[in-house]
Amino acid sequence: MNQTANQPLLLATAFPAGFTPGARSAVHTCLRIQPTEKVTLITDQKCLPIAASIAAELESLGCSWTGFVLEQLAPRPLQNMPQAVLEDMESSQVSIFAVEVQPNELRSRMQMTDVVNRRRMRHAHMVNITPQIMMQGMQADYLAVDALSQKVLTLAQQATYVRATTPAGTDLHVKLTPDYKWFKTSGIISPEKWGNLPGGECFTAPEEVNGVFVVDGVVGDYLCARYGILEHTPLTLWIENNRIRRIACDNKLLEEDFWNYTHTDANSDRVGEFAIGTNIGVKNVIGNILQDEKFPGIHIAFGDPYGAHTGAPWKSSTHIDVVGLHFNIWLGNADGKTQIMRDGVFLIEP
Incomplete structure (x- = not known):
């Protein structure tokens, strides 16, 4: 066992029984982990009980796995992903x-996903996972979410533009290009694209976005926890030629x-992602971007366009969803x- 690994702590940590269905869904339905495979499980002190529920499923499955608690490896916020984690992921x-x-940990996460992309690993990105999400979004019927996501993906791949409006004042005009690929991250995770859990979205990098986006749901990254749901204090963004011009x-x-x-x-003010949320098991926003970006509707992100997947040829050190x-x-x-x-x-059936 890696000397910096911590299976004993994870296996000794208590967790509510309500976490088990979500953990079981992650291990068996979403990641389809086999007993012959090896898993790297990365967590921190705040999410320890959630990771413990996942560890219990891995133990029950009988696969080989290594667990890491970040605070035991390096000070937070992380400057870099600890080498022990990256080395373990290689096998x-x-x-x-x-x-x-x-704040400012995106670089360390990018180091981790660089390994995922290069090795074509199945990776579950459960950033800012909470007990509420484990007992809501993680308990969606992911086979149904995947079927709807596939229908949305097929229609989106045939589209050259999108028009989107909301009662709050959003009016977006989005030009699409076949040069940038669409992906679905429906919760069913494959080697082609790692995915967030809970899952449920189809996304691409847009060619051009113009119009107004009224953020009456949430903003992403660490600002989500800071400001919560924005229904009563919306943030209005004016976008021209893919760039934020005014807020x-x-x-x-x-x-x-x-x-x-x-x-x-x-490129931090450039629209890097255009996405349609497809998790029909999520009924409302909760103030957590991990689940809220899967809420049925549209979200866009400014910054990095996940070019390794979409094909967009530019980069950014930031990525924030709205x-x-x-x-x-x-x-x-x-x-x-x-x-x-x-x-x-949704007006379409899977």
Whole structure:
């Protein structure tokens, strides 16, 4: 066993019985881990009980696994992903990252996902997972979510543009290009694309976005925990040629924090991701981006476009999602347009 690993702590940590269905879904349905495979399980002190429920499923399955608690390896926030973790991943087929992130840790996560991408590992990204998510979003019917996601993916791949509106004032015009690939991360994780858990979205890098996005759901990264649900203090973003041109919010602290975050580097204010949330098991936003970005509707992200997957040729050191509510969505091409969502409800069947 790796000297820095901590299976005994994980196996000795108590957790609520309500975590078990979500942990079982992660191990068996989403990751489809086999008894012959090896797993790297990464957690921290805050998420220890959640990781313990996953560890119990791994033990029950009988597979080989190594567990790491980040605070026992390096000070937080992490400057880099600990070498012991990266080395262990080199001999694993599956990795699970159940951690509450801290500011300025994106670099360390990118180091981890670089290994995942290079080795084509099945990776469950459970960033900021909470007990509430374990007993809500993680208990969705992921086979049904996957079927709906596949239908959305097929329609999106045929589209050249998207129009999206909300009652709060969002009015987006999105131009798509076949040069950038669409992916579904429906909770069923494959070697082709690691995925967040809970899952449920289809995403690409857009060619061009123009219009207004009213963020009355949540913003991402560590700002999500800081500001919570924005339904009563929405953040309005004006986007031109894929860049943020202006923002406004009654909460001036949020306005300042978001502006600073999206001006960290030359591409931090550039729309890098356009996504449609497809987790029909999620009924409302809860103030946690890990689950809220899967809420049925649209979210976009500014910053890194996940170019290794989408094919977008530029990079950023940041990536922050914004989520809206009650979307109307039309997908269009030269043959016409199809409405796939009305007031937050999908109009298509899997």
